[in-house]
Amino acid sequence: MKSKIIITGGTGYIGSHTAVEFINEGLEVVIVDNLSNSDISVLDRIQSITDVAPTFENIDLTDRVKTTSFFERHKDASGVINFAAFKAVGESVQLPLQYYHNNLNILLNVMDCMDRFEIRNLIFSSSATVYGLPDSFPLTENSKTKKPTSPYGNTKKIGEEVIEDFSKVAKNFKAISLRYFNPIGAHSSGDLGETPTGVPNNLMPFITQTALGKREELKIFGKDYDTIDGTAIRDYIHVVDLAKAHVMAFQRLMKNEAKENFEIFNIGTGIGYSVLDVIASFEKTTKQKLNYSFVDRRSGDVPVLYASTAKAKKELGWNPKLTLDDMTKSSWEWEVKKNIL
Numbered sequence: 001m002k003s004k005i006i007i008t009g010g011t012g013y014i015g016s017h018t019a020v021e022f023i024n025e026g027l028e029v030v031i032v033d034n035l036s037n038s039d040i041s042v043l044d045r046i047q048s049i050t051d052v053a054p055t056f057e058n059i060d061l062t063d064r065v066k067t068t069s070f071f072e073r074h075k076d077a078s079g080v081i082n083f084a085a086f087k088a089v090g091e092s093v094q095l096p097l098q099y100y101h102n103n104l105n106i107l108l109n110v111m112d113c114m115d116r117f118e119i120r121n122l123i124f125s126s127s128a129t130v131y132g133l134p135d136s137f138p139l140t141e142n143s144k145t146k147k148p149t150s151p152y153g154n155t156k157k158i159g160e161e162v163i164e165d166f167s168k169v170a171k172n173f174k175a176i177s178l179r180y181f182n183p184i185g186a187h188s189s190g191d192l193g194e195t196p197t198g199v200p201n202n203l204m205p206f207i208t209q210t211a212l213g214k215r216e217e218l219k220i221f222g223k224d225y226d227t228i229d230g231t232a233i234r235d236y237i238h239v240v241d242l243a244k245a246h247v248m249a250f251q252r253l254m255k256n257e258a259k260e261n262f263e264i265f266n267i268g269t270g271i272g273y274s275v276l277d278v279i280a281s282f283e284k285t286t287k288q289k290l291n292y293s294f295v296d297r298r299s300g301d302v303p304v305l306y307a308s309t310a311k312a313k314k315e316l317g318w319n320p321k322l323t324l325d326d327m328t329k330s331s332w333e334w335e336v337k338k339n340i341l
């Protein structure tokens, strides 16, 4: 029988790409999502890529009763990949209670059900934001974590602490937290990608929307950082490579290869690119000319952030393969296709 995996938030940006990778590996995928930040049409897109229609249930995972009955129906699952969360950093500063309520209650309900129905394996979506303003680079999993600068980031830090505490006492429970750096890019089919609501906060969707004429110009936040060209540096990771990291982390748990009940892995490429590097790659791969200007630094931004990915490479056997050019090109193809669909 096929191994069954529950993907919460599976119609979202990263969850949908991960669903494709799990289906490609021959697993049975069950997606649970309340569609608060995604569209039901994603299911058809997953099917058109994989020829498989994943099971889908529309449930608000903060609803304890409905979440419990969902897990009762799928108690034969071998694991959970927990993507479901609100993720807008700026919005979380304005709406802290909504962010703590949603992100933490989802995790608590999911873990409570895993405990009750003896589902042993959890992969958690964490973020490089748990490192706060780092003291040194590259960031390893042993680098000090700090209180993140936003309530959103804090839900990731608290989430990891909840999982760690539970993993110390729960029988046979194993979890892996993946700390994503900057996920960008889209599926090579052009059928899956990021769909931000309203004005994008993140760099890549702002670039593609500007090139398409939806936005007048990109504002580059800061040109006086102590970096090679004065703009801030990030570790961009292609969403398909990121999705594959979830499959490898899950396989590690299934094969009982985890060295501890709770493990943490950085997921980036280990390479830092500046904002101007991203723009240069975008202009090269898409032949589009981007309008941009420089403005003041964005408050809360760190100058430089990139990962050491040595642990993920060694322990998970995961090696990101897609380049910055693959990321900018696929993001553009998705933006164009999405707007003519």
Ligand code: NAD
Residues within 6 Å of the ligand: 008, 009, 010, 011, 012, 013, 014, 015, 032, 033, 034, 035, 036, 037, 038, 059, 060, 061, 062, 082, 083, 084, 085, 086, 087, 102, 106, 125, 126, 127, 128, 180, 181, 182, 183
């Ligand atoms: P996304 O918003 O596209 O996907 C999250 C999904 O969760 C959405 O489909 C949304 O409808 C669903 N959801 C939210 N609240 C829910 C609830 N109460 N019940 C059921 N479903 C609910 O976000 P994404 O970019 O795919 O991110 C996935 C995960 O990765 C999130 O946990 C996010 O915090 C984390 N993460 C994302 C990034 C990034 O840059 N995209 C970086 C680091 C970590």
Ligand code: UDP
Residues within 6 Å of the ligand: 182, 201, 202, 203, 204, 206, 218, 219, 220, 221, 222, 232, 233, 234, 275, 298, 301
């Ligand atoms: N950025 C920018 N203009 C924008 C959006 C982002 O200059 O409109 C910069 C931002 O300052 C950071 C990088 O692009 O240096 C990546 O930002 P993003 O919001 O995508 O991710 P973050 O690293 O902040 O999570």
